[in-house]
Amino acid sequence: MRLVVCLFLFLVPTLNYGFKKNVTPYSIVISKAVLIVDGTISKVFKNDYQFTINEFVKGKSSQKINVTIWKEWICDPRIKQLRAGQRLILFLEKSTNGNYYPINDSTGELYVDNNTFIDIFLPKDFTNPTVLKKGICMFLETYKCYGNLSDRFYSNMYFVRNKSIFEIYEMKMTNSSFAYLVDGAEYYKVNEFQQFQFIKNYSTNSKTANSSG
Known part of the structure; x- marks a missing residue:
C-alpha cells in the first residue's frame, strides 16, 4: 500500500503538467480580439448568455450580443457561476454561427465585482x-x-x-x-x-x- 501511495505522489506533478492550461499572452489576446467590451450578463441560457455592452474598448457590434459558454475543465474552472447582472470584461472572437466566444476560455472572460477583478491569478498589473x-x-x-x-x-x-x-x-x-x-x-x-x-x-x-x- 505504501508503495502505491509513493508512486501516486511521484506521478502527480507529471499528471498536472499534462493537464496544464496553455495560456495565451494578453498582448496576443488583445490583438486577436474582434471585440473587447465591458458590460453585464442579461440572461443565461443552456449554451450561451446574452450580454449587454456598456462600453466598447475595441471593435463595434450591437448593444446586446450572445456569448458562448465555454466548458470548464480541471485546469480551467470558472471563477463564479454565470448569473444575470454579473459584470464582465470580455475579449471576444466571432464564430460562424454569429455568436461570440471568449478567447482562450477564462483568459477572455474577466469577472468584475465592486470595480475590482476577483480572479487571483490575473496579472497583478491589472489593478482595476x-x-x-x-x-x-x-x-x-x-x-x-x-x-x-x-x-x-x-x-x-x-x-x-x-x-x-x-x-x-x-x-x-x-x-x-x-x-x-x-x-x-x-x-x-x-x-x-x-x-x-x-x-x-x-x-x-x-x-x-x-x-x-
Missing part, C-alpha cells in the same frame, strides 16, 4: 477595470500585430510599434496595465515602425534599381 481599459487603448494605439495568430507557438507573427522605446518608457510609467502588455509584446522582438518602414522602402528601392539596371 479602469486602469486595464486605458492600458488596452494605449496598447492598441501603439502596437499592431501581424502574421498568423492561430499558430499556438506564435512563430509566424510579430509586433510593430509606432513609437520609440523612449516614448514607450514614459508611457509605461503612467499605466501599469500598459507596461505589462508592452513587456509581453516586446518578448517577440518588436519592430519600430519608422525603422521597419525604412528597411521596407530601402528593400523596394533596391529591387527597383536592380531591375532598371
Whole structure:
C-alpha cells in the first residue's frame, strides 16, 4: 500500500503538467480580439448568455450580443457561476454561427465585482477595470500585430510599434496595465515602425534599381 501511495505522489506533478492550461499572452489576446467590451450578463441560457455592452474598448457590434459558454475543465474552472447582472470584461472572437466566444476560455472572460477583478491569478498589473481599459487603448494605439495568430507557438507573427522605446518608457510609467502588455509584446522582438518602414522602402528601392539596371 505504501508503495502505491509513493508512486501516486511521484506521478502527480507529471499528471498536472499534462493537464496544464496553455495560456495565451494578453498582448496576443488583445490583438486577436474582434471585440473587447465591458458590460453585464442579461440572461443565461443552456449554451450561451446574452450580454449587454456598456462600453466598447475595441471593435463595434450591437448593444446586446450572445456569448458562448465555454466548458470548464480541471485546469480551467470558472471563477463564479454565470448569473444575470454579473459584470464582465470580455475579449471576444466571432464564430460562424454569429455568436461570440471568449478567447482562450477564462483568459477572455474577466469577472468584475465592486470595480475590482476577483480572479487571483490575473496579472497583478491589472489593478482595476479602469486602469486595464486605458492600458488596452494605449496598447492598441501603439502596437499592431501581424502574421498568423492561430499558430499556438506564435512563430509566424510579430509586433510593430509606432513609437520609440523612449516614448514607450514614459508611457509605461503612467499605466501599469500598459507596461505589462508592452513587456509581453516586446518578448517577440518588436519592430519600430519608422525603422521597419525604412528597411521596407530601402528593400523596394533596391529591387527597383536592380531591375532598371
